[in-house]
Amino acid sequence: MGTLVGKVVIAQGGGPTAVINQSLVGAVLESRKFPQITKVYGAVNGVRGIINEDFLDLTMETTNNLEKVAITPGAGLLSTRDKPDVEYCKEIFRVLQAHDVRYFFYIGGNDSADTVRIVNEQAESVNYEFRAIHIPKTVDNDLVINDHTPGFPSAARFVAQSIMGANLDNRALPGVYIAVIMGRHAGFLTAASSLAKKYEDDGPHLIYIPEHPFDTEEFIREVDSVYKKLGRCIIAVSEGICDKDGTPIVSKLMSCVEKDAHGNVQLSGTGALGDLLADMIKEKLNIKRVRSDTYGYLQRSFMDCVSNVDAQEAREVGEKAAQFAIWWNIDGSIVIKRKANYSVDYELVNLADVAGKTKTMPADFYDLATKNVTDKFYLYGRPLLGASFPQPHRIRAPRVAKILNKTH
């Protein structure tokens, strides 16, 4: 066992997820077991809470309440969008040092990993004995080296179930249905819309991800083709889709159709992209019933749609952070590795290997010709959804012979 005596500070950064509190609680409870840990502090509002010395004493929190917080979505310690530069990181380190903090765990995406890396460099530069661990989190699933990241599986479960419901609804009252799904650069979550497919004609029939340029004319042709074949069409599209010049479609369409200006290019928290695509389909294909839903913040915060696989893994990456830092006395970023079908293991890699880098969907997960995912993606995604994934059923009764046999 390591012998570095001092406090732990833990914080949460970036967008909350359904399971980010599992990681928090995993790290807190594991840290509280070690005699050399003098206190476990939680920084309120991420790194901003550190520079403001806004700490909660988590050694004074009951295990029972921590377990309840663990199953609550959202960031229990609250979050921040601050992206610290070197000066900001120096300030973080100054506060941590003043409080005799020796262990810093930061739960977040690749920006958070970079913050951990810079703060750790500050400690090294003054020979302050200090352990810093980045704990992975992001619904976008875009952290390199990781097979997947905590938060993504539960968001994927929500998206898959949402599209399952949209399928049932759209089959009962046919038309074109567009689901706009989170994902600025990586199409994983949009691709997850395919994971609930059961019947042959189930949607999504077309999937558009940010990894490939979006061509509006091709899009219209593809929707037309599906609609002519099935009498309906379900489309899953990433909020971050761009044209071949890298211009987000949401801003491009807004300039070419007559609509009120929606201000800055904002991807989440607006229905603009879905509405613009719907208007285009109505206009160009003359289809009347075209609907769009933007899944928005529900994707990352819905309490009753959590993948148990995700919850367990999120808990474990938190626990592992404490173990690597306190038992092993080393720094790094926790990564999830997949072992066969399906189990995972956790490794610690260099902070610089994860910091600031973005992973996109592997090419063999997506078929550009059919605008759909491949079997490889199904094998990848299905185990992540967790247990008790619901199954829709259809009536299979035979048709009755007509008597009047009129044509209406």
Next chain:
Amino acid sequence: MGTLVGKVVIAQGGGPTAVINQSLVGAVLESRKFPQITKVYGAVNGVRGIINEDFLDLTMETTNNLEKVAITPGAGLLSTRDKPDVEYCKEIFRVLQAHDVRYFFYIGGNDSADTVRIVNEQAESVNYEFRAIHIPKTVDNDLVINDHTPGFPSAARFVAQSIMGANLDNRALPGVYIAVIMGRHAGFLTAASSLAKKYEDDGPHLIYIPEHPFDTEEFIREVDSVYKKLGRCIIAVSEGICDKDGTPIVSKLMSCVEKDAHGNVQLSGTGALGDLLADMIKEKLNIKRVRSDTYGYLQRSFMDCVSNVDAQEAREVGEKAAQFAIWWNIDGSIVIKRKANYSVDYELVNLADVAGKTKTMPADFYDLATKNVTDKFYLYGRPLLGASFPQPHRIRAPRVAKILNKTH
């Protein structure tokens, strides 16, 4: 027991819900028990399936599969937006008579009740022995006489949980959050956003329903007031809100307004209203982080967020339809009556008493001064959400004393 021998036809109309198939299966399984029932047919796509003689023979469906269909959202027999006039109803009756149908069960809203009423009049006018029952269904909860209608409680559960998640998210990363919720004339579903409130500062902080004219200037003042007090604001708004002249707020934005066969403006399947309100707040209050989510079709089709109370009641109204028609040999509309806190009973009322009528929120469920629901609404709504409604938890650890105590 009644002795009217013949076939049953059952159909589903209007927007699907999470539990409409429970009613279908309740009516089918109960009907199949009676020896005088020669066949149980399901009409595909509601009343349109009847005039097209598009029937499935539900006596050839397994009980096992019916039970699986029962827990599947969406209309298992598919649906229609057709609103039959008298000629259309005559055609319905002609087909039913040709197939020796003696029992007609139609699951739907107040329009469907009216269809049942007219078809029944056709049968009476030619002395054709015929039983016709309307089975209630609507997420809007706007059927008169009913305490509430099947489909609403599950939609309410979804909305309440969505706002619970939005609360957690918005607390972690503060700003203004607008949820646009289904409800053309009745504010019940939007009001249900309040049912998951747990902590004192939990949203929704402001609720706007179609029963009261929406005043944009008052709205801006109210948002400003909450935001100044809490540093954030969660708003729940019905898609159907109108100004004092009865003009839908959404149509002020749209250049081309889509209307359905009922003459209704398209409210769902677009994020326009939420975006309009968000733009207004950004502009008038200069608040940067303003987001809107439109809950759209997820509200009525999400398989893993069903109220068990709703599922059971939906099942029972289907069963009761068969019992009233076949045992008692009478026509009418099934209604749900509340007995104390909380139990229900079912009654049969005249079709004309329900047909074409719309219920709105009782005045004492809503406080116009605070733009929030009353305790009376809580008492009304909470039992409907069903068992195992999740509970969020917050960290309660004490704050740590500052050492550096700088001001940033």
